[in-house]
Amino acid sequence: MPDTMSNRATETGQAATVPRARTHEGSPGTVLVTERGTTRIEDVVVAKIAGLAAREVSGVHAMGGGAARAFGSMRGMVGVEESVTQGVSVEVGERQAAVDLDLVMEYGMAIPELAGAVRKIVINAVERMCGLEVTEVNIRVDDVHLPEEDRDRESDRSRRQDTEPEPRVQ
Incomplete structure (x- = not known):
């Protein structure tokens, strides 16, 4: 069975520039099957590509819900x-x-x-790097980062450093 082309390209009558390999559901990832072998793409790979692409968009301050960000900041400490x-x-x-x-x-x-820019870059990255058609990118804006939050965090950090005792040298 030959490789299939992008559905969008054939629907519009344009020749697709990137042939798409046939894929078969694999566990736990997706397997791309070509005449010369198979390639398995794990879900975490697609998630990393999407996450990195979304973070490239100017205006995206952070990602994750409140609890995930709190846990992430604790990990950062x-x-x-x-x-x-x-x-x-x-x-x-x-x-x-x-x-x-x-x-x-x-x-x-x-x-x-912002949502349109994020959708565009995520779709382009996943489709280009994985050969999968991205059917949807659902975006939930969980919070708005305010410039004052950075200033407050910096002043808290400097106050903590001022009050911490100097380490003793023995």
Whole structure:
């Protein structure tokens, strides 16, 4: 069976530039089957690609719901980096993927424009890198980041440093 082309390209009558491999549901990821072998794409790979792409958009301050961000900041205090998949959920099928994102936006951004930009970059990244058609990118704006929050956090941090005792040298 030959590789299939993007449905959108054939529906519009345009030749698709990137041939799509046939995919079969695999457990736990998706398997791309070509004449020369198979490639398995795990769900976490699609989630990481979507998360990194969404973070590239100007106006996205953070990702994840309130509890996930709080847990992430606690992890940051002990030196563990924020998870790239925080705020990202994916559902990967045979040939398609759906992405759900929880975002914290910067104050002053227009939500419809921000959501459109995030959708566009996430769809492009996942389709280009994985060969899957992204059927939907659902975005939930969970919070708005205010500029004062950074100033308050910095002043709290400097106050803590001023009150901490100097370490003793023995």
